[in-house]
Amino acid sequence: MTTDTNDLRDRTRSNRLGRRLLAERYSSYWLTAAGYLAIALFAGITLLLFYRSLPILSEYPLSSLLTSANWDPAANEFGFLPAIVGTVYVTVLSMVMGVPVALGAAIYIAEYAEGRMKTLVAALIDVLAAVPSVIFGLVALIVVVPFVGNYVAPVFGANTVGVGIFTVSLVMAIVITPFMTSLTVESLESLPDELRETSLGVGATKFETIRSVLLRAAGPGIFSAILLGFGRVFGATIVPALLIGGQTQIPSSVFSTGQTLPTLIVNDFGELMSLPLTQSALIFVGLMLVVVVWLFNFGAMLVQRRLKRRWQYR
Amino acid sequence: MTDIPLTTNQLSVTYTGDREIEAVKGVSIDFPANTLTTIIGPSGCGKSTLLKSLNRLHDIQENVEIDGDVSLSGDSVYDTDVPAPEIRRRIGYVPQTPTALPVSIYENVAYGLRIHGDYESKADLDEKIETYLRKVNLWDEVADRLDAPGAELSTGQIQRLCVARSLAVEPDVLLCDEVTSALDPVSAESVEETLGELKSEYTIVLVTHSMAQARRLADEVVFLYLGEVVESNDVRSFFEDPREKRTKTFIGGPTPVDRDDVPAEPTATPPTPDGGEGSTVDDDER
Incomplete structure (x- = not known):
């Protein structure tokens, strides 16, 4: 058995x-x-x-496509310069406005905030990071557009109803800030307490510790956070489409209306089917976006590898 | 030496989180100058908590309450106008985990000196870096690669780097938290050697759960159990003629306290053939 x-x-x-x-x-x-x-x-x-x-x-030769300022598909004029300039403006401005705020907020949450305050702020920021950007775009139409038109632009002597490069940049900065903050907080909080104790243990202040030790040690992670933010602004479609004004011209100031590469595709989408050359031109815009994003990621990988070696800790 | 730079007076540390835990209970100890005092005791007995309260490292944590006082050369550490960073400069701290800051080997040692501006010229700084790296017997190993990241050193070298970094700001007291417990036996031995050489010049407080290490290095021993000082004495009397029964049990073999963390002391268990004072580095650390 x-x-x-x-x-x-x-x-x-x-x-x-x-x-x-x-x-x-x-x-x-x-x-x-x-x-x-x-x-x-x-x-x-x-x-x-x-x-x-x-x-x-x-x-058309590539050089003339990239440098011509004239965009008029109906007349077979395909100059991408206005959209390229618009994209660069929006990206740079958003990062300039968003990164310092994101870093500050992240340092506050990770190193200064305590108890309930910390839980509350961190949770709110995580929620904001998850809100679809179209909602930011809609709210901005009601609030930010008139605010920029009535108060911000006049300060700089510009005359605008409020839509344009600056508004898009401001709103995109607001969209990516919680996202970058959240990732930066994660990088800072994953650092071992020994780094803090070591630095404080030789008599450094908290701020010196953050500046000289923690920001470096978390550097590769923060760099990723900024890069992901950059990627989101660069490829942003819905917010610029709602707020940029959609005129294909080289912007004369940051308050001008304009166009970014993604909005070019969105705005002229209706003509895709009828005009083969326009279709090809818009697909080329897509190719540019992919190539730039790829180049950036590749470059970032190299930088990151260097940072990780240079700023390694134990 | 009669000079007593560091003393605690009825020092209590309480964690006031979800559950209130008094980790250190009314401890009064003197740490004599140019002496190595070890604090021994089983894991979780409050050794590290006590150590960190000596230079106000608990300030960075939430939910920690401290009663009583610590005094450094007669001046209060807690009830004082002296800012905490200055107190921590005078009472250095080396954590349990060997920690390399995210900078070069050179800058790891220069870190505190740069913060306090304790050097006159680049040459002066260079000289100081060399002095302190020599003091911890690390200079010969790293002299040709001072610009390499500190984290590329071995853990044993990093631990000595930590000691050099702490010494560079010329503290009055050096606190070391189980500094060999994360190291392999050979590295642990070299760190011990370094501490052994330094103890004639510095006031060192070393937390350890290895009695072999205490026996080898200490001048004074403090036995902490459940947050209270059970016994403190010079190393000879402590091990050879303990006054308290709990001390006898603790140093006398398997303890009822926590057998995983306090393995049998080799010198105290007769069957161990290679036991004895001379056993090089404790293998009871991991």
Whole structure:
């Protein structure tokens, strides 16, 4: 009888082992396939964009596309400079406004705030980071646009109803600040307490500790946070589309209306079907966005590797 | 030496979080000058808490309450106008985990000197860095790569780097929290050697749960148990003629306290063949 039970147990066990090994094999197939799919998607999208950009690239030299200020698809004029300048303006302005605030808020939450205050502020910021940007765009239409038009622009002697580059930058700064703050808080809080104790232990003040030790040690993480913020501004579509004014001209000041590369695609989308050359031009805009984002990520990876070595701690 | 730079007077530390825990209960100890005092006791007995309260490191934590006082050369550490950073400069601290700041080896030692502006010229700074790195027997190992990140050193080297960094700001007292417990035996030995050489010049307070280490390094021993001082005495009397029964139990083999954290002392368990005073580095640290 005991041999019978033993036999039974052995058989059950070997069946079970068979099933486990099967699951092992199929899970590895599945995971490998998922990994290759990601690569294939990136390659596929880039190749498609490139292929569909060929008509415009064979019609006009790249240099004139990038430097011409004249955008009038109906007249076969395809100058991307206004949108490029608009994108650079919006990106730079948003980062200039957003990064210092995000860093300050993150340092406050991670190093200064205590108890309930800390929980409350951190939770609110996490919620803000998760709010869809179209909501910021809508609220901005009601609040920020008149505010900029009536109060901010006049201070700088500009005359505007309120839509334009500056408004978009301000709102995008507001969109990405909670997001960057949240990631920076995470980097700072993951640092070991020994770093703080070590620095304080030789007589440094709290601020000296933050400046010379914690910001460096968390540097690679903070750099990632800023870069992700940059990526969101650079590719932002809905907020600029709502607030930039949509005139394709080189902005004369930061309060001018304008265009960014993504809004160019959105605004002229209706003409895509009818005019093949316009379609190709807009797809080329998509290609530019992909290439710039890719170059930035690649560059960031190199910088990050350096930072991680230079600012490593233990 | 009769000079007593550091004393505690009825010092109590209470964590007032969800559950109130009095980790250190009315401790009064003297730490004599140019002496190495070890605080021993099982894990969780309040050693590290006591150590951190000596230079106000608890200030950075929420929910910690401190009663009683610590005095440094007669001046109160808590009830004082002297800012905490200056107190911490005078009472240095080396944490349990070897910690390299995210800067070069050179800048790790220069860190405190730069903050306090304690140097006249670059040459003066260079000289000080060399002096302190030599003091911890690290100079020969790192002289050719002072610009490399501190974190690239081995853990044992980093621990000596920590000691050099602390010494560089010329503290009156050096607090060391189980500084060898994260190290391999060879590194631990070299850190111990360093401390052994330094104790004639500095007032050192060393927290350890290794009695072998206390026996090798200490001049004075304080036995802390559940936040209270059970016994304090010079090292010889403490180990050879303990007054308290609890001390006898603690140094006398397997303790009822916490067997994982307080393994049997090799010198005290007869069956161990290689036991004895001379056993190089304790293997009871990990």
